[in-house]
Amino acid sequence: MRVHTVARLIGIGVLVVATLLGAVLVAQEPRSDGPALLAGAGCTGCHGAAGRGTVAAPPIAGPALALDEFRRAVRTGRGVMPAYPVEVLPEARLAAIYTYTSDQEGIAMPVGRVAAGGRLYEQSGCYSCHSNQGQGGTQGPRIGPGPVRWGKFVWYLRHPTAQMPPYSSSVLPDQELADIYAFLEVRPQPRPVAEIPLLAP
């Protein structure tokens, strides 16, 4: 019985490796049947046609995620998104969807102006939860430096899923969001904790 189990495990392992290898290979090929793939897998219901996002879910179009990150999100689910196990979405189809969405143009980002972004960050009240430098606080997480990718940033501001109030485009147009995004991108990286004696354990 133990030999049988080991053999099964080896078999599964080989299959997984072969599937992943195939997936990587597939992922490198351009896709033309992407829209059908997305619709067939049920992605468009939330992420919209071409994965450009809807009220229900953020965009997945554009080369934002590495394949591993994409796979992890799909397999385990995130927030309200259900998990898609390999029995439901085989690895080859997952990779094909990834190839298609990565090839799509991401959400266009206007050129951000850092100084204007700093002013808007304060005027728009971002600081009241995320603190003056975007470092976060008890009411909101850190959002700078290194904010989330632009598409997700815009989508979340328009359609927050938790306690954050929504910012419609009439209140904060994309250009002003880009300014704020630029401000957050250039927030200084912190010194290493080891160089700050007051933060020693």
Next chain:
Amino acid sequence: MPKKTNSEQPSETRRRFLQTSALAGAAAIVGASGEDATAQPPVDGGAGARASSTPLMTAAAEAAVPAEVQVLGSNERCGSDFMVDVIKSLGFEYICANPGSSFRGLHESVINYGGNQAPELITCCHEESSVAMAHGYFKAEGKPLAVMAHGTVGLQHAAMAIYNAWCDRVPVYLILGNHSDAALRRAAEWYHGVQDAAHMVRDYTKWDDTPWSLTHFAESAVRGYKIALTPPMAPVVLVLDGHLQEEPIPLDAGLKIPRLTLPTAPQGETGAVEETARLLVEAEHPVIVADRAARTPAGMRLLIELAEALQVPVIDQGSRMNFPSRHPLNHSQRAGAVIAEADVIVGLELVDFWSTVNSLRDQLHRSTRRVARQDAKLISITTGDLYIRANYQDFRRMQEVDIAIAADAEATLPSLIEAVRRLTTRSRSRTFEARGARLAAASRALDENARNAAAYAWDASPLSTARLCAEIWNQIKGEDWSLVSSYYSDGGGWPRRLWDFDKSYQWLGHAGGGGIGYGAPASVGGALANRKHGRFSVAIQTDGDLMYAPGVLWTAAHHGIPLLSVMNNNRAYHMEIMHVQRMCNARNRGIDRARIGSEITDPNIDYARLAQSMGVYAEGPISTPADLGPALQRAIAVVKRGEPALIDVITQVR
């Protein structure tokens, strides 16, 4: 209903005495005016003009026999003297008040008859400060303070602080003055008089009485103390008639003070405790959530013992100092993840079990969802099931649970620990050990995350709250310190992430009812309790809170209460800005005006000068991070001399 004192003096005699006294008083005033008139020449109008505005002693009046002047006889004392005997028997160390004529009799007895010791009168500048000081004092000392106030205007000032104490289930012993007999009221005693003084706060106090005699007072005073300190604890009110305080009584009136015996707190029923232990032992992902659990220092020790026996994560919701902040089983900082995974959740004196396992999304259309697993077993142990009131809604939303133990959590912990140990097999012990190792690793990651997060904006101006709290910690960590400020003034949560809390008096929870203005007086009350223990009291003081009743700084200076107040001065009521901003967002009308009505700028308040004006050592405003450490050192030296000190620091919002 006729009212009697135990001195058996008929009320008619009493009235004659008071009326005679009043006449004697009037004669004395007239006499004094007459003397003044002869000693000092009028400055602006001559004798005729003065006569028209100020009564002069006439020759006839001078020749008259003075009215009888009565003072206390050598074989007498006053009703309020006996009241002080009763108050002393209850062990009060302090009695807080700003003065009021309706309790002038008791006031005089406290300072003269009682020698102004145990209780010592603490001079306050607002009744809300008196009660909030008592609230903070209890959190640090575990004993109540007494508060005196007018039954009308004083109680109206005090009401918000009483509500805070009620919501926080903290005993405050309120003594209100009132002149009940309308036939004997002076002018001010009419608008300071009321039929039922306690009515105004009856919805958020546990018990009240209006004694009609001194025996009645003694019994009600002891009964009230007992009720206030029986879990669930809460404020109580005694209304003392002015005449009952001021009337003479014979020294040998034979009045008796009842003996105080505090009831033991109720333990959970054996079967329910056994079932709780079984569920905890068999669970794979159990969690203990504690809010008002640790009533005494023993509470924290017991909770540690239970958590370690099971190797279970603890979420300390912070109404009391329940669990050491750096204990590897303290997972308060990842409460969401722990609750989402849990298969058994035990709530110890939770103020809000519903919000522990559910969330409410505050958007234009509010929605709720369960954040705990649907199959998680929920167990509550709380005295909240023993006592509830109707009008004020501090009892929160109803949460369905699998076992509800109506009992005191701290009193129930010993039997729960014993049952857990008895039911734990060797196999489960090994499981617990492995779980404990995983939790310890997660705890280390939490600590590291906190320090990494604090490093962001480290050199920013205004100061980040992380920098503020790290600087304070650096200066006090070698002291026997106590953070006496409110949960709402805790520097953006950073002390609980960066400081090492492991003693019951190091964290005093919060206001209870969310009434702003609690922080400053409660801090002074906590520091008053800490003084005799030689503890170093520190408060992170928010600006909006201090502006409610800054006079408490004078109280701290006047009474030599050592306290380091470090301002978290973000120049606004920022929580309210967030609320208004949320409305602006939801209504799509622009956000740039959200700060109108909530900012405290133009002009900026100079808190250092405000404190200095009341005799408090102060520095600031400080907006450069590097300047804070040296300023703290100078202030700490002052506090160690037994005085209060304040450092005004301009900070970021959170």
